[in-house]
Amino acid sequence: MEVTVDDVLGLPVFKQAKVQTPCLSRQVEWISVIETPVENFVRNNEFVLSTGVGCAGDILALEEYVMDVIKADASALAFATGRYIYKIPDRIIQLAEEHSLALIEIPWEVRFGDIVQEVLHLISRERQTEQQKAEEIRQELINCVLNGKGLQEITTILYTNTNIPTAISDHNKQIRANQHFDRYFIDVLNGREEEQSVLVTTDVASDHPLVHYIETYRIGEHDCHQLTILSNYKKQGYLLFKPEEGQKLSWVVLNILEHALTACALYFVKENAIEMTEIRLKDNFLLELAKKDVQMDKALLSKAQLLGYDLEKPFICLVGHIRFVQPVDDHIGSPTHSVQSSSMHSRNYYIQKEVTHAGDVLERLTMTTFEEGEVIVYLEADQPNFEETTNQFLDLIERRLHELLAGITINWGISCHKGGYRTFHQSYEEAVTALKIGRQQHEEGERTFFSDTRMNRLLMALSHEKEIGNIVHDTLKQLIDYDQKRQTELIHTFMIYNKYNSNVSQTARALNLHRQSLLHRLRNIEHLTGLSLLDADDLFLLELSVRLWLLKKVET
Incomplete structure (x- = not known):
């Protein structure tokens, strides 16, 4: 509670005081003794004591003094009457009343020191009460949070x-x-x-x-x-x-x-803190689910349910490798400044948000976690059309992500294990394999389904045979060394040449090369490998060796 003029006048020291204006509800924050001139010595809500010295017999000077106190927004003005002022003039009382200033007469015999002491003691006592009340409210507010409200x-x-x-x-x-x-x-x-x-x-x-x-x-x-x-x-x-x-x-x-x-x-x-703890629990749970062949018992299913996951449904596993590609300004030859920089935390936040949004749109459950530049997503499957569902899901994510994070590209490896239910580790392993193969064969931002990698998986199995490894090494050693020393792209040139079924014109256009430059590269390939690109067996051996070498690079 605040101290008012009425509270002050209730003190014993004001027993003989005479109130001239009924404006007693104003707050009193301080008390002072001020004579003319007032200037800036009076502050808001101050109780002012005065003898009227300097205004004796001069009604205009007294009126000016009172007006200055009013302008300072004081709450009360008390005159000690009996020497300089014997009675407060009516026009001064009217002026004070018009401006809601409490005007009081105090007998000359009452000492200002006694008044100041009692008023300050009252203010101090009230402030202690206020501080105690404020402390109680502070404790109530803190306890409110600590007690879970x-x-x-x-x-x-x-x-x-x-x-x-x-x-x-x-x-x-x-x-x-x-x-x-x-x-x-x-x-x-x-x-x-x-x-x-x-x-x-x-x-x-x-x-x-x-x-x-x-x-x-x-x-x-x-x-x-x-x-x-x-x-x-x-x-x-x-x-x-x-x-x-x-x-x-x-x-x-x-x-x-x-x-x-x-x-x-x-x-x-x-x-x-609660949200971050929940996120960490979910991340650890999903990483363990993906990377370990855990037993799908009742305890695990109950833990998943507590985290908001339903493992009884079939899921597609998507593993994405995240990169930011800075576009280059062709005129300047340096990265443009249009790429929006993003910390890993905010980047993952946006990806998580779009994964959740896409799942909501398709009315599919999603589970997401991140690890070392990769995102792992389990999407509720829609068998047998899981590829169509997956593409719709990724289209929604990537369209919005490209608007939010300029320069972001994500290569995806995708698997829906034939077992369907409770095959989280197996489908993760397959998705990782599909991602590795896809990153080796395709451009940035491509999607590779595990079901489409049978040839590559066959080649990967062959690449572990020692004799086949020796053949690949002998076939490509000089070609690889030449590319590394001269910074050429003869292996890439061969892959494009083979892609276009040995059509020189189409290959030259795809590589943006002059026809003669391409023919020079092809002659170099034949010279370094000792194989003829016109011989079907040599061409098959070179293609097989290149593909096995590239797959070996992905594995390492």
Whole structure:
């Protein structure tokens, strides 16, 4: 409770005082003895004592002095009458009443020192009571969070003790709690209403440190205040409050708001910690599910259910290798500046968000985790059309990701194990194999289904035979050494030549080479390998050797 003029006049030292104006509800924050001139020695809500010296017999000087006290927004003015002023003139009483200034007459015999001592003691006692009350509210707010209660309970405590409508939003300005705060003002502040809000200078008459952090928005004729909720220098949300018109934010109210701000920050820190713990638990669970051939028993199924996963359904496994490709400006020869930089944390956040969105659109369950530049996704299968479902799913993800993260490319390896149910490790292994083969054979951003890699898997099996490895080495050694020393692309040239069935014109166009330059490369290939590109057996041996060598590179 704040000290008022009426409380002050109730002190024994004012027993013989005579009240001239009935304006006794004003708050008193301090008391002082001020004579003319007033200048800037009087502050807001001050109880002023004066003898009237310097104004004796001069009604105009007295009127000017009283007017200066009024302009300083003092709450009361008490004259010691009997020497310089014997009776306060009626025109001075009328002036004080018109400006809601409490005007009091004190007998000359009452010492100002006694008055100051008793008033300061009263103010000190009330402030101690206020501080104790504020401390109790602070403890109540903190306990509210520690005991597992939420933001709505915080706004309830705040409203109960301040009678100020309050709302709390998160950093996305989604309202998480509301206590009598007009929804219309929230919509205006969030830009969902046509009426505009204007940021204005905070008009809170207080020296409380919290005042410097209050943002005031004017909406029509109304002012709404906002405080930013911070923790670890990170914006967590906003505390909105709107006092009634004319309601002042006292030191006590500002203290309570400050404690509420701390409680909100603590709540969001706790919420973030719980969320991060849940994310880590899910990540560890999915990584173990993918990388270990775990037994699918009741305990594992129950653990999955607690994390929000249903392992009883069939799933497609998708393993994606994430890269950021910087486009090069052809005119300058350097990377363009249009690529949006992104930390791994924010990149994974966007990918996770789009995976969840695509799953919701297709009405399919999804499970996602990340490890060392790769994303692992389990998508609820739609057998036997799992390839169509997968392509629709990836189309949704990549279309939105390319808008959010410029330069991102993801190569995908995809498997839907024939067993269908509870085959998470097997389908992951197959998806990884498909990804490795696809990255070796295709350009960035391609999708490779394990079911389409039978030839490559056959070649990979052959590549482990020692005798076949020796043949590949003998066939390609000079060609590989030549490419490495001269920085040429003879092996790549051969692969494109073979792709176009030995058609020189089509190969030259694909490689953007002059026909004679291509023929020169082909002669070099024949010279270095000792094989003829016109002989079917030699051509088959060279193709087989190149493909086995490339697959071996992928494995290592």
